[in-house]
Amino acid sequence: MTADRSLLLRGARVVRPGRVSTEPLLVENGLLAPAPAGTPDGLEAVDLTGRWIVPGFVDLHTHGGGGTSYSTTDPDEARTAVALHRAHGTTTTMASLVTGELDDLVRQAAMLSELVEDGELAGVHFEGPFISQHRCGAHNPDLLRDPDPADVRKLVEGARGAARMMTLAPELAGGMESVRLLADNGVIAAVGHTDSDYDAALAAVDAGATVATHLFNAMPGLHHRAPGPIAALLEDERVTVELITDGIHLHPAVVDLVWRSTGSPGRIAYITDAMAAAGMSDGKYMLGPMEVNVEDGVARLVQGGSIAGSTLTLDTALKRAVQVNEIPIEQAVVPLSLVPARLLGLDGDLGTLEDGKRADLVVLDDDLEVVAVMRGGSWVHGAP
Structure with a gap:
């Protein structure tokens, strides 16, 4: 995936600030964005059921x-x-x-x-x-x-x-x-x-x-x-x-x-x-x-x-x-x-999975082993 594409990550346990959520994550133009209801036409979706997603x-x-x-x-x-x-x-x-x-x-x-x-x-x-x-x-x-x-x-x-x-x-x-x-x-x-x-x-x-x-x-x-x-x-x-x-x-x-x-x-x-x-x-x-x-x-x-x-x-x-x-x-x-x-003064862009921040995230399996890594909306390691 390149940073200019949109991608919906769904089914995972997403570690948000202070909580774990099963709400999908939308990656758009390298950033995290509010996730739409369902999967609109033309939006690529990845099923990550059974995985964890944590901040980079x-x-x-x-x-x-x-x-x-x-x-x-x-x-x-x-x-x-x-x-x-x-x-x-x-x-x-x-x-x-x-x-x-x-x-x-x-x-x-x-x-x-x-x-x-x-x-x-x-x-x-x-x-x-x-x-x-x-x-x-x-x-x-x-x-x-x-x-x-x-x-x-x-x-x-x-x-x-x-x-x-x-x-x-x-x-x-x-x-x-x-x-x-x-x-x-x-x-x-x-x-x-x-x-x-x-x-x-x-x-x-x-x-x-x-x-x-x-x-x-x-x-x-x-x-x-x-x-x-x-x-x-x-x-x-x-x-x-x-x-x-x-x-x-x-x-x-x-x-x-x-x-x-x-x-x-x-x-x-x-x-x-x-x-x-x-x-x-x-x-x-x-x-x-x-x-x-x-x-x-x-x-x-x-x-x-x-x-x-x-x-x-x-x-x-x-x-x-x-x-x-x-x-x-x-x-x-x-x-x-x-x-x-x-x-480092970067918490406005990094450090948590929140809308508007850079799409830096790590996909983990049940044993917390790394499956894939995304940086700025692009997969830089692995394929979920």
Whole structure:
């Protein structure tokens, strides 16, 4: 199907905002439109009885997939990663870059900005190099640096308008000033890979930080006398918290705790933090300049053994939300679609299945496996 054709999707269980409906969906000129009664002459109809239809997923934080990475200057490699995640239901992707030399990051971001202009990507996320040596995870510690505002500005400007988010450790020299700089320039400041305490994390939020990069991971744990950044970021209603729900980064009970602590899914964004091995077999891969070994789907640095991103795709995150955490599907889709779309300022067009929004949707079977994916009214994967 092309975006200029009209199509009636009927018989499916459609996950609308806050409810599940069996009303048909009309796709017209790439958008969702009010469905007519019956099937008017000339209108193509597809029977999806027994299927689910959910909003297309939005991934704020992914480094690659399909054997390739966004840490490249080759646009074809980046497109391969986009396509891998799109086949798993992610219709909107923000490309994340790992720590590198500043000039290399500028070159990579400049290439990615062209894919942003083409509509293939929603923006660029710099995860590093302005992060803590003590919480660097799979980032090369030799390339880390304090967030000098001049260096922060260099990356933002090098992305040619495509910079949408930057993760940094606010306790480092220049951290608070850099948070304010990012906020003033319309770039999301995210607290992550940080060794900050409770007060420093709160100060960063007051300075303009609005995201917790993969909450719990790469930051001090909760302690009853030293609550650290987790408590500060979790309790503040201004903060959207990222969660990697692959069953490896977080125990399911911790995911449940976050849901209870926030009181609703409206502040939670499920991310993949996927690296090149997503969608691929076990073996050796690269995460930026770092060599990674993937065994049984778990990615770890060859040197040191730190967890190095994930092999997660967001369809699996949805499946785990419903089947492991027992979250009703109409709530489970919110951290996968609406919350990240809203954070990117795209919720007027994306994130829910409502008339007038772009026809980005995922067709799932009874076991929540992907059957087909539509983006902008065109099938981009599978055939229902």
